[in-house]
Amino acid sequence: MLIDFLYELRQRKVPVSTHEWMALMEAMALGLHESSLDGFYRLARTLCVKDIALYDAYDEAFLAYFKDIYPQALQLTEQLLEWLNDPKAFDALTAEQRKLLEGMDLEKLREMFAQRLKEQKERHDGGNRWIGTGGTSPFGTGGKNPNGMRVGGGGGRSAMAVADERRFREYRRDVVLDVRQIDVALRGLRKLGREGALEELDLDETIDKTCKNAGDIEIVFRPPRRNRVKVILMMDVGGSMDPHSELMSRLFTAASRSGRFAKFRSYYFHNCVYNTVYEDAEFRKPVQVADLLATSDRDEKLVMVGDALMHPAELLDPGGSMYLYAQARASGHEWLRRLAAHFRSAAWFNPEPDRFWPGTTIEVIASVFGMWPLTLDGLAQGVRYLVRGGQRPQVGDPSKWVKMAGGIR
């Protein structure tokens, strides 16, 4: 029966392996789940879920699977509460429900409800639903003791309550991140190579040389391994990006940390890249994009960050920039394509949640740059793409935009 729970978990992308499932079975055979749902909740999580980011998915799966055991009882509760307040309504219950109720002592039930109600207030307020399931527990569903309802007894809370609270939501991987998490994600962006001064003892070579010298020690040094990745970071600032400014500053903090990349440069733009980008967020130090392209190595990694949301004309019309002085002949789209064509690997991270992407200018830009949402998962995938290449995610259908703008120049 539990095997469905395994598939419930796997369906929610919790990678439980046979190995771990067998361990769980072994543990249950040893009685480590303490014959309770709470015990099982903890045991299964500790054996099958190895990442805090997946705890929330586990909670969801647990709820989904074990709720199935409760639902009928859950429905009964509402009626039951009413009935407790107004015993005359007893007749309104179905024969089946009445039969269930006859199986228990009314006084005791009332007492339990009151107690439960009290505990609810103390533990977490507004627990409407917990009064609900709590009230049903005397029915004996869900494998608990039919008479004694273990309502938060013994200091622990019931597994369902814990799962329902979903405390681990903030650890999910598809949410936006803090500096440290970005830091960790960016660690993937590296290609080690030996360069620079001879600082490290090369033991193998030393032994080799020494042997060739017939035992006279000759010491060989070599340069230490360093990250050779060079990064250009271009960030959209102002306007629609204002809500994301905190996240952007975290990304910048993590990316610009010294010694991370062999070379790191950052530029700012507003809305879309036209002929000029800026070295500062106040747009005081302009840099011609053409110059930038001429002076940068094609092996440098281009990382674009922005919401890619704008009026279609700003992207597709030549001279579409909202700034008069920037109205050059090429469209923003053309400039982006030049950037993408110059650099061998480039990625665009978008702080806008990806469910809002389709049907906007994001579709067009995502056809130029591989685009990932600026979340832990998105960042990890984008970094992998930057290092190893691969398939770019497809967003919507950009061709309809082309028609709308009368063809892309």
Place this chain on the structure above:
Amino acid sequence: MSEAFDQFQGTASYIASEELKHAVNVAVALARPLLVRGEPGTGKTLLAENLALSLGLPLIRWHVKSTTKARDGLYVYDTVARLHDSRFGDEVDVRDIAKYIKLGPLGEALASPTRVVLLIDEIDKADLEFPNDLLHELDAMKFRIDETGKEIAAAERPIVIITSNNEKELPDAFLRRCVFHYIQFPNRELMAEIVKVHHPDITDKVLDNALEVFFGLRATPKLRKKPSTSELVDWILALKKANVDLSRVSGGIPFLGTLLKTEQDVELMGKRAKA
């Protein structure tokens, strides 16, 4: 079963949550390594010390560094010492390689005639492949010293506690073999208990005030490093030593430096206090 199962109940100086105790006991019962993760300062390393203490077993520590190799944990063949002895050593028999084999922490744990607790601290500090290199040894609990051909197998499977700070992703194959527990930041009640263990003479009122300030500070948005348990304990010690009554202090938190460790955070709190 129950006698063998509920072995770990925390110790007088270490308060463990129900979930943590359960995870430890599952790991002990299944004889699998326990992987513990959590925010810095939540007592991951202390867990191993206290587990050893409460079970009355010796503790062997292995502090992993960025340069640590898996093999170093098993044994090191000290070639340089042997070379030195062969050239300059007096009356040393350099033909006996075994003399130059030094067991590492994992090797020691496996060679021990009695059961031990092995702590592999901060496994994520080392190279990405490090955990993979340990798979076989942790599974079979035995290894071979290639130079001498000697095989060392554990008489009794050691209890292995592994800590990680989430700095790197650990390989799946490694994770599959572990029992996993994430130490959550203690809630207020548990924190009160923990503080009382370290400062038994603290009055409820002082404790309440201190926790109020502490959790208020943790809830402050944009902090770079949130203060943790060990910092709270230190801070209360500082308050006690200086005889500061928190309820009478107005404007700013005394000894903020014990709680906040980065300049930006202290500055941020300064700005907030003024506002």
